[in-house]
Amino acid sequence: MKKIPIIMDCDPGHDDAIAIILACASDKIDVRGITTVGGNQTIEKTTNNALRVLRFIDKDIPVAKGANNPIRRELEIAESVHGDSGLDGPELPQPTQEALEISAFELMAQIIEKSDEKITLVPTGPLTNIAIFLLAYPHLKSKIERISLMGGAAIGGNWTAAAEFNILVDPEAADIVFKSGIPITMAGLDVTHKAKVYPEDIAKIKRQGGKVAVLVAELLEFFIRFHRDICGWDFAPLHDPCAIAWLINPDMFTSKKLNVMIDTDGEHTTGCTVTDFYGNNKQEANVDVLLDVDRFQFIDMLIEAVNKYN
Numbered sequence: 001m002k003k004i005p006i007i008m009d010c011d012p013g014h015d016d017a018i019a020i021i022l023a024c025a026s027d028k029i030d031v032r033g034i035t036t037v038g039g040n041q042t043i044e045k046t047t048n049n050a051l052r053v054l055r056f057i058d059k060d061i062p063v064a065k066g067a068n069n070p071i072r073r074e075l076e077i078a079e080s081v082h083g084d085s086g087l088d089g090p091e092l093p094q095p096t097q098e099a100l101e102i103s104a105f106e107l108m109a110q111i112i113e114k115s116d117e118k119i120t121l122v123p124t125g126p127l128t129n130i131a132i133f134l135l136a137y138p139h140l141k142s143k144i145e146r147i148s149l150m151g152g153a154a155i156g157g158n159w160t161a162a163a164e165f166n167i168l169v170d171p172e173a174a175d176i177v178f179k180s181g182i183p184i185t186m187a188g189l190d191v192t193h194k195a196k197v198y199p200e201d202i203a204k205i206k207r208q209g210g211k212v213a214v215l216v217a218e219l220l221e222f223f224i225r226f227h228r229d230i231c232g233w234d235f236a237p238l239h240d241p242c243a244i245a246w247l248i249n250p251d252m253f254t255s256k257k258l259n260v261m262i263d264t265d266g267e268h269t270t271g272c273t274v275t276d277f278y279g280n281n282k283q284e285a286n287v288d289v290l291l292d293v294d295r296f297q298f299i300d301m302l303i304e305a306v307n308k309y310n
């Protein structure tokens with residue numbers, strides 16, 4: 001079966017870590033490289049976390065560090081959600097591999113240039129690295145198959161009333177990406193808030209028994225804490241794995257092709273992914289917006305993935 005070659009750009013982060021585990025377990029995905037960005041935590045911490053996860057799952061995938069700061073704003077981190085390390089909760093040994101000396105953008109360019117097939121980019125953090133790559137290597141845009149991203153929301157936000165964290169951290173970068181003309185799948189809050197993981201799902205994952213199953217369960221046990229204590233929810237919305245799960249099985253999702261534009265300077269709406277459900281703006285529908293997911297299939301996919309490591 002032909003695999004989908006991808007580069008993940010992430011800010012681990014509990015859900016980013018699970019997205020890496022899901023991608024590396026899938027026989028439909030070929031993770032050619034992982035780049036890191038400041039977001040949930042600083043670039044040093046998100047890079048260290050990506051390396052720690054790869055050591056734990058024993059995967060030798062090149063990792064390169066990208067931008068710490070957004071294009072023109074100060075970095076805002078999500079320590080309240082992911083903790084001081086960015087991956088608080090489980091005990092994860094320190095990495096044995098180092099990040100490459102080259103930058104995230106250079107690694108992206110190297111992988112894309114030498115690939116015989118187009119590459120899919122899977123950003124699950126702020127879009128700073130993707131935007132910088134597109135600006136620095138415009139000639140490589142034609143070798144990008146698609147961008148399957150976690151970010152935004154057709155309706156609402158989770159960091160302000162109108163904006164989701166990844167887009168809000170670097171709205172200028174998001175604007176560049178959403179105007180790039182590259183096919184985009186947006187796994188925004190509309191779908192990720194339906195990718196609900198309940199305590200009973202966590203228990204079921206833990207009961208699978210392997211060390212990766214236990215790690216994923218412990219990541220979720222920490223991740224649900226913020227959503228229970230601050231949001232008052234009895235579930236954790238598993239955001240980032242949706243961007244990978246769609247690549248593995250798009251039929252699990254419901255989507256609509258809509259025009260999405262980024263607000264970069266609204267008094268109350270900066271970082272909003274303005275989604276034109278009714279075509280009022282008469283603009284091209286540039287994004288496949290994910291709106292729903294079969295939650296049971298999603299949980300089954302996670303369980304199948306953790307068992308692949310046994």
Ligand code: RIB
Nearest residue numbers: 013015124125165166239
């Ligand atoms: O809003 C959720 C997103 O912000 C997820 O990618 C999470 O990891 C954080 O980066």
Ligand code: CA
Nearest residue numbers: 013016124125
């Ligand atoms: Ca993330």
